[in-house]
Amino acid sequence: MATQDRSLWMRIREFKLKDYDEAAKLWKESGLIIRPGDELEGIKLKLERDPDLFLIAEEGGIILGVVMGAWDGRRGWINHLAVTPSQQRRGIGTALIRELEKRLARKGAKKVNAQIYQWNQKSIEFFKALGYEVHTDLIMVGKMLGE
Template sequence: MEIRPFRTDDTEAVVALWEASGLTRPWNDPRKDIARKLAVQPELFVVAVDDDRVVGSVMAGYDGHRGWMNYLATAPGSRRLGIGRALVAHVETALQAIGCPKVNLQVRATNREAVAFYERLGYRVDDTIDLGKRLIDD
């Protein structure tokens, strides 16, 4: 398995991966999310590839205060092989290299498996309330 930067020809494979992983929502156009990410810190959008097949992805970013991780996904048939762990380690290292002191992420409260995964990696629930406001309708 290789972790490398996302390339535009990965788009359909990554969207299929996100759909298979239950990460897409009707109000978020994944292709628009990809295009937006490619305009801002594209080096922090990486994929895991095995035999030329995309088996994982993660988007990360740093705003000068906190790092963020989004769209971490591993192909259903490739789970529990360390791909997710390797992707997280990759972006943590990249974020730390640019001076990021802390990384945050969001997980749906009902996704207990994802919460347990992140807790095994040392992540803890912050005592915060997540608020959001849509600025652009997809």
């Protein structure tokens, strides 16, 4: 599926388990941190829940972008969005997010959020360009379970 001129040959499809090694490599190459739950076993659980929100951008059979979307019944969430460094600024990230937004809206989501480290200016600029509001007054809290 061509989504815009700069990504004419790219298509977006749902992630399959066989994509795991390539996707994990891409996450690492693009600077994302692989966290507990991102190992193969965790990804299997994720695919049982909302496989239609876990998307891949590929060109000529090569994965160039990935996004792990989520729907909690109230909000949509964007996780682990990454585009191969040499292929950035081609509209691939935009195409992935636009497709994810469409799918979330169909499920009934009224709003979609992403959590971004403050140092990740590139990603902040990206989301601003796509019309996302930046909340600098928010702090994320988190806790590991089962420890």
